[in-house]
Amino acid sequence: MNRREILKSVGLIVGGTVIGADAFLLNGCTFSEKQEGLLTINQIKLLEEIAEVILPHTEKSPGAKDAKVGPFIDRIVTDLYTSQEQLVFLESLAKYEEMDFDSIKLNEKEAILLKEESNVEENPVYIYSNEETGESFESRPGYVMIKQLAIWAYLSSEIVAKNNFNFLPIPGKYTGCVEVTSETKPMYMKPWSWAALRKV
Structure with a gap:
């Protein structure tokens, strides 16, 4: 008997409360190509491939994949981008999909x-133009959007804050003069503003 049948049997024993509960207990038996946001799982993986080239893993620093920048980017594009920005972003991402970016050297x-x-x-x-609808507008290039979001996601991640910065979630006493050496890490400052990101 597989896991699904076992759960249904348990549901009968406890009064049928588990029957039809795919959205809850049986959710692990299904796989969705769609996240809660605008992008698919494959698009999120592709974004992380692009971001890893911009922010690669090194001996001393985690990379974009280590920081799991994909879901963060998906959430920002879904919740904060205008419909026009989303069009440009998705159009740019489609170009990388067509060239099979994640599979090349x-x-x-x-x-x-x-x-x-x-x-x-x-x-x-960038001038976006849709021949079918006649829609046309100015925008930041899609690559700039991807790069800015990758950097924002990277610097906002816990792994980067702890490994690359002097991470103090609860600051202690103020020390005005501190000796700085080549091993001294910069202080971690959060959150990053959109204004700062537009200068990247």
């Missing part, structure tokens, strides 16, 4: 993102 990924950087320098404003 690291040096090829780096070359693609370096090209994106140079394109942004030449064209800091």
